[in-house]
Every structure is written in C-alpha cells, then in structure tokens.
Amino acid sequence: MSTKPPVLELRSVDKSFGPIDVLHEISLKVGEGEVLCLLGDNGAGKSTLIKTLAGVHQPTRGQILMDGQAVSFATPRDAADRGIATVHQFGGTFPLMSIGRSFFVGVEPTKGWGPFRVYDRKTANEIAVKAVQSFGITRIDDGDRLVGGLSGGERQSLAIARAVHFGARVLILDEPTAALGVKQAAHVLRIVNEAKKRGLAVIFITHQVMHAMAVGDHFAVLIRGAIAADFRKGEKSREEITDLMAGGASMSSLEAEIEGYMASHDGHPPQVA
Numbered sequence: 566m567s568t569k570p571p572v573l574e575l576r577s578v579d580k581s582f583g584p585i586d587v588l589h590e591i592s593l594k595v596g597e598g599e600v601l602c603l604l605g606d607n608g609a610g611k612s613t614l615i616k617t618l619a620g621v622h623q624p625t626r627g628q629i630l631m632d633g634q635a636v637s638f639a640t641p642r643d644a645a646d647r648g649i650a651t652v653h654q655f656g657g658t659f660p661l662m663s664i665g666r667s668f669f670v671g672v673e674p675t676k677g678w679g680p681f682r683v684y685d686r687k688t689a690n691e692i693a694v695k696a697v698q699s700f701g702i703t704r705i706d707d708g709d710r711l712v713g714g715l716s717g718g719e720r721q722s723l724a725i726a727r728a729v730h731f732g733a734r735v736l737i738l739d740e741p742t743a744a745l746g747v748k749q750a751a752h753v754l755r756i757v758n759e760a761k762k763r764g765l766a767v768i769f770i771t772h773q774v775m776h777a778m779a780v781g782d783h784f785a786v787l788i789r790g791a792i793a794a795d796f797r798k799g800e801k802s803r804e805e806i807t808d809l810m811a812g813g814a815s816m817s818s819l820e821a822e823i824e825g826y827m828a829s830h831d832g833h834p835p836q837v838a
C-alpha cells in the first residue's frame with residue numbers, strides 16, 4: 566500500500582437529532598482491501614454511524630471524504646452511486662423473488678426489442694449464480710430458486726456478491742452474523758474475506774468480538790457515540806476488546822465463567838432460578 570488516500574474517511578463527524586447528540590467527533594479511515602470492524606454495545610451509535618455513511622442521515626458537523634475528496638450524500642441513492650453498499654442483517658432481499666430476479670432487481674438484463682423486450686431470465690440466472698459461486702457459495706446453483714428458501718448466511722452472501730458484482734467499493738455490513746449459527750456465520754466471514762481480497766473497503770459492524778477478530782485489520786470501539794479505542798490487528802487480545810466494549814468493566818472474566826459453565830453443562834447457559 567502506498568500514499569493513496571483512504572477509500573472512505575470520516576473527519577470529526579458529529580450527528581445530533583435535535584437536542585440529542587448521538588455521534589461525537591468520529592474520525593475513521595478505511596482503505597482498499599481493508600476490513601474496519603466497528604464494535605460497540607447496543608445503543609452505542611453504530612447504526613446511526615453507518616446510516617450517516619449511507620446517505621440516510623447527514624452529519625451535523627464534520628466531513629466525509631472518498632479518495633481524499635469531500636463528499637456529501639443527500640440521499641441513499643447518492644451514496645450508492647458512489648459505490649457505498651450497505652447489507653443489512655437479513656440480506657435485504659425479497660423472499661418471494663427468485664435468486665436471478667433479486668440479483669438484478671432494478672437493473673434487469675433484457676432481450677428482444679421495443680415492445681418485445683422482455684426480462685432475460687436465463688441470462689439473469691446465469692450471471693447471478695456465477696457471481697455467487699465465485700464467492701465460494703457453490704450450493705447456490707439454480708437461479709430460479711426462491712430467495713426465501715436460502716439460509717440466512719446464503720442470503721447475506723447473495724447480497725454481498727450482488728454489491729460486488731455491481732461495482733461497490735465500500736461494503737458496509739450491519740451485524741451480518743448476529744442472527745446466524747456458527748456455521749452460517751463462518752460462511753459470511755469467508756465472504757467478507759473474499760470481498761477484501763477483491764479490494765473492497767469493508768466496514769463490519771458487530772458486537773461479537775470473535776467474529777471481528779476473524780476478519781478485521783483495524784478496529785474501532787464505539788461507546789456512547791464516541792470512539793473509545795482505535796487499534797490494529799494483533800494489538801489487543803479478545804479479553805481486552807471485550808472489556809473495552811463493556812466500557813472498562815471486566816466482562817471477559819464473566820464471559821469465561823459462563824463459557825466454563827456451559828462447557829460442563831452440555832452447552833446450556835446458567836439458569837436463573
């Protein structure tokens with residue numbers, strides 16, 4: 566890597582809703598082929614931050630830069646046009662649509678001419694399946710299948726493959742693994758690594774420290790709307806990160822205690838009587 570400016574940068578961004586200050590002085594950078602993990606407990610301001618990056622909200626103060634140039638997004642469309650893609654927890658896809666259809670929703674390939682122009686199902690299916698398979702999801706091999714029949718991890722993967730296919734440069738993932746089982750989450754983490762290999766700048770939001778550590782190059786911990794810590798891969802242990810997220814409370818020992826309990830009780834968490 567060189568002196569290239571970061572793909573996306575925030576400089577001292579504040580966001581208030583009327584009298585309520587939600588984000589304070591947020592400064593962050595994410596470069597090509599880099600994964601920035603944004604960690605923070607519920608209510609820390611993670612969603613507000615990504616909505617500000619995705620054009621849903623506008624910063625109250627501060628600047629957003631892309632490739633070193635100040636940008637402003639009046640609408641989510643503006644952010645999307647600049648290559649900022651946001652994938653939400655459930656993939657944001659349409660359960661009753663086929664895989665091919667949902668991949669191309671809004672940009673359907675057509676065949677024929679004038680009034681005879683029709684949606685080219687075969688081409689759409691081929692392109693969609695190929696794109697998803699190139700991410701290693703070989704179980705998706707029929708573009709006619711309904712999105713609703715895919716697992717949570719497969720839906721996420723489809724949404725990520727779609728964003729990459731249509732030229733996203735920044736991929737924002739809001740808690741993509743929160744509702745997934747271990748195997749499914751591993752699936753999504755692999756896709757995140759693949760997106761990174763393809764040179765995307767990835768912002769990965771999570772409160773699962775292990776998931777963050779599996780893909781992150783750079784970490785920022787958000788507490789009550791401010792960056793409480795900002796560090797690179799290898800600089801902090803899992804325990805330190807967990808404690809940071811809890812605002813300095815020693816959560817890691819509690820977590821270890823619960824894990825120990827579960828290990829000796831067939832995976833069941835302690836019950837409150």
Ligand SMILES: Nc1ncnc2c1ncn2[C@@H]1O[C@H](COP(=O)(O)OP(=O)(O)O)[C@@H](O)[C@H]1O
Nearest residue numbers: 582585587605606607608609610611612613614
């Ligand atoms: N539109 C809004 N108006 C007022 N307060 C808001 C608004 N959106 C979010 N907040 C507040 O900002 C804080 C952070 O919320 P959020 O960004 O959703 O946190 P997280 O995603 O980290 O759980 C919360 O206290 C929430 O109530």
Ligand SMILES: [Mg+2]
Nearest residue numbers: 608611612613
């Ligand atoms: Mg949130």
